[in-house]
Amino acid sequence: MAAIPSSVVKYVRTLWMSEMVITYLFVNSDGNLQEWGGHPRYYGLSNLTAGQPVTEQIFFLEGLLPANHTEVLQFMNMGGSTAHVHILPCHHGTWILLLDATVEHERQQQIQQQVNELSLLNYRQTQLLNQIEEARQGLLEEKQHLEEIIEVKSRLIASLSHELRTPLSSIIGYTDLLDKAKQEDEKTTNYLTTVKNNASYLLGLIDNILDQARLEAGKVELQPSHCDVKQLLNDLKALFFPAAQDKKLELEFTLQRNIPSKIMVDSLRLRQILINLVSNGIKFTQVGQIKLELAWEKDKLIFLVQDTGPGISPEAQEKVFIPFHREAETKHIQGTGLGLTISYQLVNLMGGELKVVESSPSGTTFSGFVVAPEVYHQGIVALTQEGNIIPQISVDAKILVVDDNSVIRMLTEIYLKTGGYTVITACSGEEGIEIAIKEQPNLVLMDLLMPDMDGYIAVQRLREQQFIEPIIALSASNFDSDYEYALNVGCNGYLTKPVDATKLLEKVALILKG
Amino acid sequence: MLQKKICMIGDFAVGKTSLVARFVTEGFSDKYMTTVGVKIDTKIVTLTGGQEVKLILWDIAGNDALTTAATSYLRGAAGYLLVVDGTRRPTWESALQLQKAVMAAIGEKPFIFLLNKSDLSEQWEITKSMVNEQLAQGHTIIHTSAKMGKGVEQAFEELAEKMLVS
Numbered sequence: 001m002a003a004i005p006s007s008v009v010k011y012v013r014t015l016w017m018s019e020m021v022i023t024y025l026f027v028n029s030d031g032n033l034q035e036w037g038g039h040p041r042y043y044g045l046s047n048l049t050a051g052q053p054v055t056e057q058i059f060f061l062e063g064l065l066p067a068n069h070t071e072v073l074q075f076m077n078m079g080g081s082t083a084h085v086h087i088l089p090c091h092h093g094t095w096i097l098l099l100d101a102t103v104e105h106e107r108q109q110q111i112q113q114q115v116n117e118l119s120l121l122n123y124r125q126t127q128l129l130n131q132i133e134e135a136r137q138g139l140l141e142e143k144q145h146l147e148e149i150i151e152v153k154s155r156l157i158a159s160l161s162h163e164l165r166t167p168l169s170s171i172i173g174y175t176d177l178l179d180k181a182k183q184e185d186e187k188t189t190n191y192l193t194t195v196k197n198n199a200s201y202l203l204g205l206i207d208n209i210l211d212q213a214r215l216e217a218g219k220v221e222l223q224p225s226h227c228d229v230k231q232l233l234n235d236l237k238a239l240f241f242p243a244a245q246d247k248k249l250e251l252e253f254t255l256q257r258n259i260p261s262k263i264m265v266d267s268l269r270l271r272q273i274l275i276n277l278v279s280n281g282i283k284f285t286q287v288g289q290i291k292l293e294l295a296w297e298k299d300k301l302i303f304l305v306q307d308t309g310p311g312i313s314p315e316a317q318e319k320v321f322i323p324f325h326r327e328a329e330t331k332h333i334q335g336t337g338l339g340l341t342i343s344y345q346l347v348n349l350m351g352g353e354l355k356v357v358e359s360s361p362s363g364t365t366f367s368g369f370v371v372a373p374e375v376y377h378q379g380i381v382a383l384t385q386e387g388n389i390i391p392q393i394s395v396d397a398k399i400l401v402v403d404d405n406s407v408i409r410m411l412t413e414i415y416l417k418t419g420g421y422t423v424i425t426a427c428s429g430e431e432g433i434e435i436a437i438k439e440q441p442n443l444v445l446m447d448l449l450m451p452d453m454d455g456y457i458a459v460q461r462l463r464e465q466q467f468i469e470p471i472i473a474l475s476a477s478n479f480d481s482d483y484e485y486a487l488n489v490g491c492n493g494y495l496t497k498p499v500d501a502t503k504l505l506e507k508v509a510l511i512l513k514g
Numbered sequence: 515m516l517q518k519k520i521c522m523i524g525d526f527a528v529g530k531t532s533l534v535a536r537f538v539t540e541g542f543s544d545k546y547m548t549t550v551g552v553k554i555d556t557k558i559v560t561l562t563g564g565q566e567v568k569l570i571l572w573d574i575a576g577n578d579a580l581t582t583a584a585t586s587y588l589r590g591a592a593g594y595l596l597v598v599d600g601t602r603r604p605t606w607e608s609a610l611q612l613q614k615a616v617m618a619a620i621g622e623k624p625f626i627f628l629l630n631k632s633d634l635s636e637q638w639e640i641t642k643s644m645v646n647e648q649l650a651q652g653h654t655i656i657h658t659s660a661k662m663g664k665g666v667e668q669a670f671e672e673l674a675e676k677m678l679v680s
């Protein structure tokens with residue numbers, strides 16, 4: 001390739017020089033400015049004086065002279081322009097070249113700006129994410145803490161209810177017995193009725209508080225089974241008839257025709273909801289009627305409860321489902337204010353809704369639904385469980401009652417004896433094991449909460465010692481977990497105290513039948 | 515008049531440019547403008563003894579590691595300010611590293627750590643123990659806010675005093 005002609009090189013050089021806006025300065029070996037050329041003003045360097053110290057005129061040179069080798073300072077920003085500064089030491093002093101880099105600086109600045117801003121943003125984002133994570137962790141711990149508190153609370157309520165239920169059960173039991181002794185004296189009958197009513201009321205109260213605690217702790221597990229809605233409605237009618245009659249209220253219970261004969265639902269809970277709503281209506285209504293309507297549509301049991309009571313004010317309507325909330329004007333009426341709350345939570349648990357549809361001084365209407373699919377079945381399906389008293393035929397059976405409370409022990413014994421059973425008793429877990437092994441009863445009724453050795457351990461020991469007859473656990477606790485635990489250690493059945501005669505005999509017969 | 519070169523050292527966006535701007539023109543802008551290369555400013559300060567000195571301030575582009583180019587910026591410096599963004603902990607670690615790098619480049623020169631953005635106390639990420647560790651080594655630390663003007667003059671003047679005794 002031919003060499004580039006010098007004329008072309010010269011042309012290119014002038015072109016390049018004019019583009020670069022080159023500026024130069026010469027500083028002698030004393031550090032004085034000697035001469036300069038180009039465009040120093042372009043860099044804000046005006047009033048340059050020859051023969052004077054350069055560092056007093058061009059500040060950035062402070063400390064840099066004398067230079068002992070070539071040095072380049074990139075992107076020196078001066079007077080609104082930017083230069084690459086080349087410092088070239090030579091024999092008699094130093095050459096300083098300022099090559100314009102304003103355009104390049106601008107371009108670099110834009111790129112760097114973006115890079116840095118992105119990096120800052122990224123850092124803040126990471127910090128925020130960390131903060132969110134920390135907050136989440138904190139909330140989680142708080143939640144766990146709260147759950148522990150609720151757990152402790154519901155345990156406390158459970159044990160309290162045990163303390164309350166045990167003496168209550170003996171009161172109810174003895175009242176029953178006294179009642180059966182048939183005193184024709186009117187006074188005694190009145191006293192007995194009062195005692196019984198109050199005791200039943202207390203028991204209802206305890207059950208409600210217990211239910212509320214269990215609902216709060218998420219401990220309620222549904223037990224859906226086949227439910228005969230017609231039967232349920234009849235039961236409710238019978239249940240409420242006396243109370244309605246007392247207050248001269250009319251009851252109107254209706255069932256829509258298309259309701260399937262059997263639906264799948266936790267019938268105990270459904271019953272509880274309806275009882276709460278209807279008894280609430282009866283409680284607050286002085287004249288008129290209470291209406292209960294049941295209908296069914298697409299796997300849903302729809303209910304409507306209407307009363308002709310004084311109504312609920314709009315402000316109060318928002319709070320009727322809050323625990324322990326009672327309106328001031330209803331303070332004279334007995335109750336814990338838990339019935340509606342419990343119903344509300346149960347309905348939610350059962351996949352439904354409950355609300356006040358309408359309320360005015362002439363009455364209130366509650367309506368709601370629960371999920372309850374139809375049960376299809378051919379032929380005869382055994383109708384067990386609900387309400388069917390199994391006829392007492394089995395005789396000769398020997399039953400061991402283990403309970404540390406002598407009153408309960410005696411009461412249970414009496415109940416069992418009216419059923420025709422032979423009864424033996426033990427007052428502790430240890431004694432229970434001993435007698436069971438020796439006497440080999442056909443059935444054991446075991447109290448779960450006893451001092452020293454509790455029922456769970458006693459049952460476990462019995463099963464370890466090859467005791468194979470059925471054992472029914474007796475407990476004041478309604479917790480599903482206790483129920484499951486009892487079955488796990490080897491119980492065949494579970495009864496909640498206070499046990500009434502019917503329930504006890506029914507269960508005993510069922511278990512003995514195998 | 516006596517002239518001294520001071521370098522502003524520290525990660526990008528810690529507030530070097532803002533501190534110089536606050537000191538020289540008593541202004542402040544919230545808008546971030548990345549510095550590329552170096553910008554020179556001057557300001558005369560009067561020391562406690564009444565002596566006047568012209569400070570030549572080199573606001574150098576923030577870099578994680580000092581490049582060779584940056585080393586040539588440092589030459590002739592009589593002292594330097596190590597600026598930290600108190601709301602970004604990594605800039606503290608950078609400052610500690612940069613201090614070593616600067617010392618390797620220009621030898622032992624007076625310097626001061628500036629914990630800048632002290633107005634943003636709720637985002638603060640520098641702990642007492644981190645500070646104490648440096649204090650224990652005899653280093654000077656000043657909390658500054660270029661935004662509020664807090665500690666800024668003090669920082670430059672204290673450095674100037676240190677430079678003149680050394």
Ligand SMILES: Nc1nc2c(ncn2[C@@H]2O[C@H](COP(=O)(O)OP(=O)(O)O)[C@@H](O)[C@H]2O)c(=O)[nH]1
Nearest residue numbers: 526527528529530531532544546631659660661
């Ligand atoms: N809140 C607050 N912001 C500041 C302070 N100093 C600087 N900044 C902001 O921080 C960003 C970076 O500042 P700058 O001086 O450009 O940092 P440099 O890269 O170190 O020169 C800019 O948005 C400034 O407004 C301060 O003391 N307080």
Ligand SMILES: [Mg+2]
Nearest residue numbers: 530531548549
């Ligand atoms: Mg800057």
